[in-house]
Amino acid sequence: MQDTPDIADRHDAVCVIGAGASGLATLKSLREQGFSVDCYERETSVGGAWNWRHDRSPVYSTAHLVSSRPLTEFPDFPMPDDWPDYPHHSQLLGYLERYSEHFGLRDDIWFGTEVVSVTPAGDGRWDVTTRSVGGGAERVQRYAAVIAANGHNWAPKPFTVDTSEFRGRVMHASAYKDPAQLRGRKVLVIGGGNTGCDIAVEAAQQAEKVWHSTRRGYWFAPKYLFGRPADQMLPPRLPLRFRQKLYRWMVRLTAGDLTRYGLPAPDHRPYESHPVVNSQLAYYLGHGRITAVGDVASMEGSTVELSDGKRIEPDLVITATGYLPRFEFLAPELLDVDEDGRPDLHLHAFARRHPTLAVIGLLQPDAGLLPLAHWQSVAVARWLRLRIDDPAKAAAVQQKESVRPVRSWSRLQVVPSSRHWFEVGHTDYLRAVEDLLKHMEPAS
């Protein structure tokens, strides 16, 4: 291996990291703006999180979307209209495979290749070091821009309770793949987010006994409202206070008061946390198949002690603690990452001090991610094009963007937890991106 490998100059080409939904959309948008693109993907196929063959895929065999089809599909490549309202995860993978086939995206993807570092090379250009996953020499290439679409749902957030003395099995939700793993077990599911609630419901149908431990109460949204997918009933454009009122009323009509079953009451208002879309949890709580318990205090031997002193004896503990964003290939200051690990990006996408560096898909929307990732990638591609074609206008756009109030596109008042760092309301977010796209249009 060489100590200082030669740097191959790729001139105006753009580097995309990851071939999940976000990376595929980015590759396509960049091509539509006339860029050559090299996309690097660690795995040997497309699909990212939705590809259950990937080691790091968080999906399990029975997982379905929590966002409905029209709010999840790419805006320029609809899913078949005879698919169900909430497609199965394997349909989403098939859809992403067809997307990359349809637009011939595979030609520009280097599979089995990991990006290990990205460093500024001056002049807004970047040196990208890649390595074949199977081992082998590193390679450095110079690009005009780098777009990270590496996903933020694969690095499990550590579970803070000491489990070293616990005799039962402990696993993160990302390792849960199949209901057979739950059959006949006494299961404790920790975590009140979408994944935690989904797995608790799965366990209720398979396991001998199920406890569900949640630290805080959440606002539940049903999957259906008046016979339509609930996310298709968009709240009218009212002040937040009124929408919160409507939401409380909707919850009263659907999930109802869950404190009756021992779940904590939400300690925050609606729209201040990622909504939990689950119509079945209340059902299984009501049938006694799930027992709601509080926070876990300690785990030792065969016993789990809860914060209220109660003791339970599960033989399988599934921690649905969520995930943390990780950008190991970038020095933290490039994305203005704070000490907690939270990047600070304009529109959660543009690096504030590096106009040729962006991240796609780092969002937690109240709808499907794909449409938002699509429009982010369109904006980034047009931005890179504008910088080349009309630098003066690009500077003016940057000036305008720097004063765009954060509250116009991001939820400012959210529960202080990494789970809600990238929480956005999809309509507000899209309005901001649309506005940016308008500023970038050539004057006619």
Next chain:
Amino acid sequence: MSSQLLRFEDWTAPVPPVRREVLSALPHPDEKNPPLLFVPGLGHGAWAFREHWLGHAASRGFSAYALSPRAAGSLRAYVHDVVQVAAGLPRQTVLIGHGVGALVVSHALARYPAKAAVLAAPVLDGWPALGAALRTNPFGTLPAFFGGGLGLSRKQLYSPGCTYERKLTREPTAVYRSVLTASRPAAPVGSPPVLVVGSPDDKIVTRKALDRTAARFGGAPLLFPGMGHDLMLDTEWQEPIDAIIDWLEKELLA
């Protein structure tokens, strides 16, 4: 113009799915060319392309498909169906619309990044076309104003010696209204090359309208004098389809 990003109508009231009639002719072996999707105008169905163009396109190495408009449709539903079929084909598709089908295609281009598009005898602005229709076929056209549906006649569509008049269907007035009152389509996504073809002797689409449409897409129309409106059914049907495929082959190399 409504927002391309905030699609409230599609989110809250999606177009209901239907079984779509799609006819096709496929080349052997598959030459990896982009597929062609033909979109007929009102009164016509996929049959109009099966007559000559589908088979001819296949013989030149292109998989060719034609989609019939759904019964009791609307512009929104037609656009939805075109995008659904195009996205369901294995490769990025070339959209080829005829008559009002060209209007449907021009709207579909804002929703789907087509490989290329062809607007044949395009009826993009309904009003001048309605004017021309009134002049050549007042008795077929007038009832449309009173809800009686619109009839098309041999004289309007075909050059002498050729007719498919009996296969034409009469569409309800509501369909024409949804087409006539359509707002201008948003800009195409993915900037596909667009070709406009037509005949200076078309009794529905005037020469002026052809020039206007071609100019909108930054070009001049390709003209086939002597032919009627229904280019794909005319006795001289081979000329325009060959010219379209020649143009396409050139564009694909570029």
